[in-house]
Amino acid sequence: MAVDTIAPAELVAPKKLKRESQLALMWRRFKRHQLAVVSLWIVVFFYLVAAFAEFLAPTDPSAYSARYTYAPPQGLQFIVSTEDGGWAFQPHVNGYKTEVDPKAMRRSFVIDPEEIIPVQFFAPSKPYYLAGFIPMSIKFMGVENPRDPFYVLGADRLGRDMLSRLIHGTRISLSIGLAGVTLSLFFGIVIGGFAGYYGGWFDSTVMRVVEFIRSMPTIPLWLGLAAALPKDWSALQTYFAITIILSLIGWTELARVVRGRFLSLRTEDFVTAAQLDGASDWRIVTRHMVPSFTSHIIAAATLAIPGMILAETALSFLGLGLQPPIVSWGTLLQEAQNIRTLATAPWLLAPGVCVVMVILSLNFFGDGLRDAADPHGR
């Protein structure tokens, strides 16, 4: 411990006191965590995609075309060679031609480099509503002739555009993660907070219930609950029902974290000090206790989102979560279930890649946040 060297301060009237907000300090610490920063941008990117799904998706995710089942990804190209041997800038995709495998006598699509389908950015389209209420008639990209095939990421069994479906699936999967965590966070903080702050029989009861819920195998429980949903519910109703089912288990983890923090903080001297100041319970909880574990809550919440996304994906993959025609990563992956499809159309696994990326990024991001929000950190 250093010897105090503070000279008795003169009584200066405080002029402008330099203060940096907690958030600014947090951001400064967060920036030092490079992996977390990269992850943050990836997460932001995915959430932007989810927000602007209608604008970014080239076509309607349910528009099918029997002509192009399992069409392979075309890939977006920007340079065309001109007739005089030079080159020119022209975003385009190539058309398809059909080839027949002489041994298996199987028809398959092959990219035809000769056929050039120009792609237009900010292309005019049929009018639609962005996020359900903003009227728009421009898409991020599109082909001039709507009859031309445009499958940047390939097509599925019904000739639907994989990219558009992936983008719309992102919206559902990511928002279900957020909604589920928000719901569980609410229950977790309220229930766990009460249990931790007041203790006693309420605490014991809540914790036994939590243990009971957590001791049940989750997948069968989810399956049971999901199977109990009426079949005639609308897509929106199912969506919310699934969210609630997922957070039914999600809140237990957060309640435990919150309760544990409350328990350990309750006996801290600074909480006693606040009590001796005469502060009310509400003020003690909100002003003295909660701020000292927001970092934990943020981290726990961020780290719970991937769990939700994975749970939804798993449920839908098994066919009991969201049902087609709702497009989510889980329902998309459902189509990539058998090995034959995978062998012929590996691009159907694209949602899996997205799942891995988003989940890893959220985890790293959550770690970074937790470190940054900790005032004891370096």
Add this chain to the structure above:
Amino acid sequence: MTTLLSVENLSKVYTLGGGLFKKSRDLVALNDISLTVEAGETLAIVGESGCGKTTLGRCIIKAQPVTEGKVFYHQEGGQKVELTALDKRAIKPWRRDIRMIFQDPMSSLNPNMRVFDIVAEPLRVHRICKGRELEERVVSTLAKVGIPADAIGRYPHAFSGGQRQRIGIARALVLDPKLVIADEAVSALDVSIQAQVLNLLDDLKEEFGLTYIFISHDLGVVNYIADRVVVMYLGHVVETSPTELLFERPRHPYTEMLLEALPIADPSRRKGRNKELKGEIPYLGNRPQGCPFHTRCKYAEDKCRAEKPVLRPINGTAQMAACHFAEKLNLQGAYEAPQKVFA
């Protein structure tokens, strides 16, 4: 002198265990404690760890509910307020008058609040002032404990232990209290910093006209700061005495034992002193019959094992002791009061 606070027959019992299949057990942390605190004095409460001195402090300030007994706060007009009878809401005005300084400067300051907010919090809770006035009051209080105005935007972790303790003192003083309970306020600090903080406490006492209840296990510190000492053992008060008399002529064998254990810096004067405390403190849930100290007392007789002594004045002096043989025993004090290393 007028009485500022009086404690009457205070007991604190913790109930341990007790579940579905277990019988609960009682642990008596404080046993029938009565004492008074005079306005303007520094009353020290000393004893080994586990003797209940911290519990006593916390019961007085109502950080913990008492099991039995009463604590009275004497207002300036002479009216008595029974603190123990007030509920949380009703006691709030008195929280301005009785404040506490905590032992551990690391855990008593909220790591997520700036020094300014920590010290301003009591003012805000009691809605005493706000805005510019609040800022000025906080800054001037901090200046009095030696924390410069440009440091008020920092978080506690940016300060050393001594500085943090000063911030804790500022938080206690910002409400202009009458009585400050300092619970081991310097024991977590280095000796040199202890001296600074003790001197600060002494200066502040004069400036604000404070009364201290100073809870400590360190007799050296107690000798330096206290006017009167209460010695506690196993939840009992065994002796109360003016500080000088206590060091000169202790009246309870336990006090003698504590004084014997005082370190003496000069080896030539040690002469068989500097003994360590003998024996173990009995487990509180399993207290001995009779005098609580008889298991460790070298003067113990049969009477001590059978009959519990009461705290009584000794030979008409200001000293009180709870020992059957307080008058007969010729107990050794410290050869001289421990040197005032801090003076």
